Amino acid sequence: MVTKSKNKLKIIPLGGLGEIGKNITAIEYDDEIIAIDCGLGFPDEEMYGIDLVIPDITYLLNNREKVKCFVLTHGHEDHIGALPYILKQLNVPVYGTKLTLELVKSKLEEHNILSNCTLSEVKPDEEIKTEKFSIEFIRTCHSIADACALAIRTPEGVIIHTGDFKVDYTPIDGEMINLQRFAKLGTQKVLLLMADSTNVERSGYTVSERVIGENLTRLFSVAKGRVIVATFASNINRIQQIINSSLFHGRKVAFSGRSMEKISNIAIELGYLQLPEDQLISIDDINRYPSNKITIITTGSQGEPMAALSRIAYSNHKKITIERGDLVIISASPIPGNEKLISRLIDELFKKGAEVIYNSLEEVHVSGHACQEELKLMHTLIKPKFFMPVHGEYRHLRQHALLAENLGMDSQNIFILETGQVLELSKNSANKSGRVSSGSIMIDGFGIGDVGNIVLRDRKHLSQDGILTVVVTIDKASFSVLSGPDIITRGFVYVKESGDLLNEATEIVKIEIDKCMEKKIKEWLVIKSNIKYSLGEFLYNKTKRRPIILPIIMEI
Amino acid sequence: MVTKSKNKLKIIPLGGLGEIGKNITAIEYDDEIIAIDCGLGFPDEEMYGIDLVIPDITYLLNNREKVKCFVLTHGHEDHIGALPYILKQLNVPVYGTKLTLELVKSKLEEHNILSNCTLSEVKPDEEIKTEKFSIEFIRTCHSIADACALAIRTPEGVIIHTGDFKVDYTPIDGEMINLQRFAKLGTQKVLLLMADSTNVERSGYTVSERVIGENLTRLFSVAKGRVIVATFASNINRIQQIINSSLFHGRKVAFSGRSMEKISNIAIELGYLQLPEDQLISIDDINRYPSNKITIITTGSQGEPMAALSRIAYSNHKKITIERGDLVIISASPIPGNEKLISRLIDELFKKGAEVIYNSLEEVHVSGHACQEELKLMHTLIKPKFFMPVHGEYRHLRQHALLAENLGMDSQNIFILETGQVLELSKNSANKSGRVSSGSIMIDGFGIGDVGNIVLRDRKHLSQDGILTVVVTIDKASFSVLSGPDIITRGFVYVKESGDLLNEATEIVKIEIDKCMEKKIKEWLVIKSNIKYSLGEFLYNKTKRRPIILPIIMEI
Known part of the structure; x- marks a missing residue:
C-alpha cells in the first residue's frame, strides 16, 4: 500500500x-x-x-x-x-x-x-x-x-x-x-x-566506438571475397563505420534482414546514416558485382533462428549463399542466454567455408x-x-x-x-x-496476459515428460465400459518401441476402472484421480518419468 | 563406409x-x-x-x-x-x-x-x-x-x-x-x-591455480561471518586452497552437497586432500562454532537448482540458512548455457543479505x-x-x-x-x-535411447503452445454422435478466461463432424484430419498459436 x-x-x-x-x-x-x-x-x-x-x-x-x-x-x-x-x-x-x-x-x-x-x-x-x-x-x-x-x-x-x-x-x-x-x-x-x-x-572505461571502425577497416583490407557483417539494426554508428570501411575499400553496401532494411532506410532518410545513393545496392543485385566489391550488413548477430544471418548460414536464405572466401564478422556480444545459438551459428558458417570473426578473436564490438x-x-x-x-x-x-x-x-x-x-x-x-x-x-x-502460471507450469511439465491421454466411454445407465480405455501419448515415449509399456498401462487402467465399478464408485472425479495415481506410479517405476496424465471419461 | x-x-x-x-x-x-x-x-x-x-x-x-x-x-x-x-x-x-x-x-x-x-x-x-x-x-x-x-x-x-x-x-x-x-x-x-x-x-596463458589461493586468502581475511565457497567437487586443488585459506584464518571446514561430500571423502582417504581430522566438521555441527570460524565448501557453482548452493540461496536447505555477514564465493565460471541460472542465484544470495564474490568481481577461478x-x-x-x-x-x-x-x-x-x-x-x-x-x-x-526425434519434436511443440484434445464418441452402426465433442487443453490457454474461445472451438468441431456425416465420410482418419485442419486454422487466427491438436474418436 x-x-x-x-x-x-x-x-x-x-x-x-x-x-x-x-x-x-x-x-x-x-x-x-x-x-x-x-x-x-x-x-x-x-x-x-x-x-x-x-x-x-x-x-x-x-x-x-x-x-x-x-x-x-x-x-x-x-x-x-x-x-x-x-x-x-x-x-x-x-x-x-x-x-x-x-x-x-x-x-x-x-x-x-x-x-x-x-x-x-x-x-x-x-x-x-x-x-x-x-x-x-x-x-x-x-x-x-x-x-x-x-x-x-x-x-x-x-x-x-x-x-x-x-x-x-x-x-x-x-x-x-x-x-x-x-x-x-x-x-x-x-x-x-x-x-x-x-x-x-x-x-x-568502455572503449570508443571509433576503435571498432579501425579494426573493421583492417579486417576488410585482407578480405578476398564478400564481407558480411552482422550487428544490431539500431546501432547506426556501427553501421556507419561498416559503411565507411566498405567505401574505403571500394565495396558497395547491401542491407539484409527486415529490421536492418527498415532502420537503415529511416536512418538514411533522416540523415543519421551517410551512404551515397550509388553505393547502396539491393540484395537482388549482389551477384552483379565481384565478391570483393560487396559488403552485406545483416541482422542475426544473436543467432536468432529466423534472422538473416542464421538463414544464410543454414542455407535457407533466398538471395545469399555462403561461398568459400566470404568473411563474416559478428559485430556484437552475446546477450546472456544466446551463447549457444551464436556458437552453433559460427560453427555452421565455418563449415560452409566462410572465415568468421567474432569478439573472442578480434575487438569488433563495444x-x-x-x-x-x-x-x-x-x-x-x-x-x-x-x-x-x-x-x-x-x-x-x-x-x-x-x-x-x-x-x-x-x-x-x-x-x-x-x-x-x-x-x-x-x-x-x-x-x-x-x-x-x-x-x-x-x-x-495475440494473447496479452492470457497465459498465466498454470499454463506455463503445464508447458514446462509437457516439455519434460510429455502427455498421456486415457479415454474411456462409459454407459451411465448400466455403468459399464462401452469403449476403451484407449491410451494416446505425445512427447512421452516413441510408441512403436514402447508397445508393451502402453499395453501394460492399458491393463492398469482397466483394473482401476473395474475396481471402481465393483465398489460402485460412480463419481467420475474419483475414478479419474484413481487412474491418474495408479498409472502415474506404474509409469514412474518403469520409466522414471512423470508425463501429464489426462483421463477423459465420455459418458453416454 | x-x-x-x-x-x-x-x-x-x-x-x-x-x-x-x-x-x-x-x-x-x-x-x-x-x-x-x-x-x-x-x-x-x-x-x-x-x-x-x-x-x-x-x-x-x-x-x-x-x-x-x-x-x-x-x-x-x-x-x-x-x-x-x-x-x-x-x-x-x-x-x-x-x-x-x-x-x-x-x-x-x-x-x-x-x-x-x-x-x-x-x-x-x-x-x-x-x-x-x-x-x-x-x-x-x-x-x-x-x-x-x-x-x-x-x-x-x-x-x-x-x-x-x-x-x-x-x-x-x-x-x-x-x-x-x-x-x-x-x-x-x-x-x-x-x-x-x-x-x-x-x-x-592460463593463470596459475596458485593465484586463486592468494586471492581467496585475501578475501577470507576481511570476512566477518561464515565463508561459503562453491566450486566443482572434482577440483581437488581448488578445494585444497580453500582449506588452506580457512586453516590460515582459523576456520573449520564443512562440506555440503552430495558429490562434494563424496569426492572430498575419496580425496582425503587417498591423500589427495590434506585436511587435519580435527579441522573437518559435519554440516550438522556448524552452529556449534562462531560464524567467523566456519568455512562451508559446497556444490552448486553452476546455479543447478537442486545443488546445495541453490538450496541455501532459496531457503530450501535443511542445515544452512544465509545470515547477514556471510561471504559467498563462487569459485567457478559459468558453463555456457548456465549464465542466467547463476545470475539469478547471485541476486538471491545478495537479497538474503550475503556478500557475493564471483569471477566478474575478483579472480576466484581459473x-x-x-x-x-x-x-x-x-x-x-x-x-x-x-x-x-x-x-x-x-x-x-x-x-x-x-x-x-x-x-x-x-x-x-x-x-x-x-x-x-x-x-x-x-x-x-x-x-x-x-x-x-x-x-x-x-x-x-530409465530410458536409454527410447526418446528419439519425434518425441523431442512433440515436447518442443507442447512446450510452445500446449495441447488440445478433442474427444467424441460415435455410434458405428447408426453413424451418429453419442457423446461430445469434448475439448480439454493443457498448456494452451487458461481455460477459465477462455471459455468463449473453447465454446467456439467446440462448434467448429461439431460442424466438421456434421459435414463428414452428410458426405458419408466414415474413415476416422479423414474425419480426424479435417477436425485438425479446421480447428488449427480457427485457433491460429484467433490466438496466433498452434497447439498440438489430438482428435480422438471412440467408436461403439
Whole structure:
C-alpha cells in the first residue's frame, strides 16, 4: 500500500529494476505523473512459448487522469517496445528525440494505431513542461544515436535520469555526451540521480566506438571475397563505420534482414546514416558485382533462428549463399542466454567455408554502457543528494550502490528499489514507502496476459515428460465400459518401441476402472484421480518419468 | 563406409569433436582397438526432458572382439561419465590413474556393476601394453588431480593425445606437467598429435591455480561471518586452497552437497586432500562454532537448482540458512548455457543479505585448459608430423588448426574431423577415409535411447503452445454422435478466461463432424484430419498459436 502522504514527490519504477529490460519509471507529484520509457522484456527460459513481456501498468491505469506523458530516453526495444501495447490502454502524448520517435512510429504503424497517437519531437538541450515538471533532454552516448538523459525539475528539486549511456570522447557522429551540462547541474544541487547500472561490474572505461571502425577497416583490407557483417539494426554508428570501411575499400553496401532494411532506410532518410545513393545496392543485385566489391550488413548477430544471418548460414536464405572466401564478422556480444545459438551459428558458417570473426578473436564490438570509471565521472560531476541505481539485475544495483559509497556517498542516501516499490522524496528527505501493483504481462501470439502460471507450469511439465491421454466411454445407465480405455501419448515415449509399456498401462487402467465399478464408485472425479495415481506410479517405476496424465471419461 | 584397407592405423573419434563433452576416441590397428575416454554429454536446450547424452558405440559393438580396453585421461564426467552405461554393453578392462579410477568406481557402484568390471590403476610414467599398442601415461595439469596425456606407440608411429591439459608452473599439489617427457618424445618423431582445443580462442596463458589461493586468502581475511565457497567437487586443488585459506584464518571446514561430500571423502582417504581430522566438521555441527570460524565448501557453482548452493540461496536447505555477514564465493565460471541460472542465484544470495564474490568481481577461478601460448609450447615441444585438434566445437578445432599452421605446420598435415569420421595413418601418410556410425544416445529417466526425434519434436511443440484434445464418441452402426465433442487443453490457454474461445472451438468441431456425416465420410482418419485442419486454422487466427491438436474418436 502506498501511504497517503500529500504533495510528496514519488519515484515508482514499474519495470527495469532487478531485471534487464522492461524499463519504465513513473514520477509523480501531486496530481501529475510522467512516465520515463516504456520498454519490453524478453521471456526467460521458464516462460515456455512466450513471445514478449510488457510491464504491468495497473498503477498508471488506476491514476489515468494524472498521467501526462511518456518521455523516452532512446529508441531501444527495452525502452520503447511496450508502447504499442500500452498506448492502446493509455493514450497520452509521447516525447522523444527524432530517431527515437521514428522507431516508435514504425511500431505504431505495424499496430495500426499511429494516427491515434501524439508523438512530439524534442531536441537535445530542449525542455518540455507540464504544470508540475519540466523535463530537459541532455545528449549522451549510447549504442543507438539520439540517446538522452533527462533532467527533471520538480517542486522538490532536480532529478537526473541518465537513461542508458556511456562516455565516448570520440563518437562517430561527433555528438558528444554533454558533460558540461551535467557538471553545471551538479553545481546547482541535484536531488536524485538515477543511473544506468548495466556495466557496473566492469572496471575501467568502455572503449570508443571509433576503435571498432579501425579494426573493421583492417579486417576488410585482407578480405578476398564478400564481407558480411552482422550487428544490431539500431546501432547506426556501427553501421556507419561498416559503411565507411566498405567505401574505403571500394565495396558497395547491401542491407539484409527486415529490421536492418527498415532502420537503415529511416536512418538514411533522416540523415543519421551517410551512404551515397550509388553505393547502396539491393540484395537482388549482389551477384552483379565481384565478391570483393560487396559488403552485406545483416541482422542475426544473436543467432536468432529466423534472422538473416542464421538463414544464410543454414542455407535457407533466398538471395545469399555462403561461398568459400566470404568473411563474416559478428559485430556484437552475446546477450546472456544466446551463447549457444551464436556458437552453433559460427560453427555452421565455418563449415560452409566462410572465415568468421567474432569478439573472442578480434575487438569488433563495444558495449553501449558505462563501465566503472565512467560511472564515477558521472557521479562526481552530478554530486546528487540521493542516488538510486537503475537498469540492472539486483547484483548490478548492489554493485552500483557500493561504487557510490566508495565515492564518499552516505549509504543512508542510496536506495536500491525493486520494481513496484515507491521512493518518496522531499527537499531534504527520501524514504521507501510501500508498493504499487506491478509485474510482467506475458504476450503469446495475440494473447496479452492470457497465459498465466498454470499454463506455463503445464508447458514446462509437457516439455519434460510429455502427455498421456486415457479415454474411456462409459454407459451411465448400466455403468459399464462401452469403449476403451484407449491410451494416446505425445512427447512421452516413441510408441512403436514402447508397445508393451502402453499395453501394460492399458491393463492398469482397466483394473482401476473395474475396481471402481465393483465398489460402485460412480463419481467420475474419483475414478479419474484413481487412474491418474495408479498409472502415474506404474509409469514412474518403469520409466522414471512423470508425463501429464489426462483421463477423459465420455459418458453416454 | 570405411574402406577395406589392411593393416592401417585408424583414429575414429566417436564423440567430442564439434561438441563439448562426450569424449571418446577409438584407435584401431589391425585386429585391435583401444578406446580413449568414455564421457557423457549434457543435453542441449532442444533436448527437452533429456537427462544425459552418451556416445553411440555401435562401431565398437560391431567390432566387439577387437576392443581391448578403455584408457582414461582423467576423471571428469565428460571423460568417464558414460562408462556405467557402456561397460554394461562392452565389458573390457579400464585403465586410469588412481583418482580417476576411484571416481569411476563410485559410479559403477551406483549402477551395481562394480564387481563385474576390471579397473586397473596406472601411475604417471607407467606404460600398459596390448599386442599392437603400448600406452604411456604422462602427467599433465588440469582442473582435476591425476590428469594424464597418453603417448601411444603403434606399429606406424607414436600418437600423443593430450587429454584436457594446461601448463601450470606452480601447481598446488607440486605435480608438474611432464614437459621434459613431451620434449623427449618430440625428438623421436611423433606421428600424430591430438590436442585439447577448449581455450584456443584465448590469447596468452592460463593463470596459475596458485593465484586463486592468494586471492581467496585475501578475501577470507576481511570476512566477518561464515565463508561459503562453491566450486566443482572434482577440483581437488581448488578445494585444497580453500582449506588452506580457512586453516590460515582459523576456520573449520564443512562440506555440503552430495558429490562434494563424496569426492572430498575419496580425496582425503587417498591423500589427495590434506585436511587435519580435527579441522573437518559435519554440516550438522556448524552452529556449534562462531560464524567467523566456519568455512562451508559446497556444490552448486553452476546455479543447478537442486545443488546445495541453490538450496541455501532459496531457503530450501535443511542445515544452512544465509545470515547477514556471510561471504559467498563462487569459485567457478559459468558453463555456457548456465549464465542466467547463476545470475539469478547471485541476486538471491545478495537479497538474503550475503556478500557475493564471483569471477566478474575478483579472480576466484581459473580455467583448466591451455590458452594459445601453452598450446604453442606443446606443439613446439612435440613437433608432430600430423595434427588433429580435439575437444571442442568446430570453431575451436578450426582455430587450433590455424594456430598449428601459424607455427609452420603444413595445412595438408592438419585434419579437422567430425565425430564418426575416420583418419587413416601410415608412417608417411594420413587421410580421411569414410565414416562409421556414431551419434548421441539420449537418456531420459530409465530410458536409454527410447526418446528419439519425434518425441523431442512433440515436447518442443507442447512446450510452445500446449495441447488440445478433442474427444467424441460415435455410434458405428447408426453413424451418429453419442457423446461430445469434448475439448480439454493443457498448456494452451487458461481455460477459465477462455471459455468463449473453447465454446467456439467446440462448434467448429461439431460442424466438421456434421459435414463428414452428410458426405458419408466414415474413415476416422479423414474425419480426424479435417477436425485438425479446421480447428488449427480457427485457433491460429484467433490466438496466433498452434497447439498440438489430438482428435480422438471412440467408436461403439
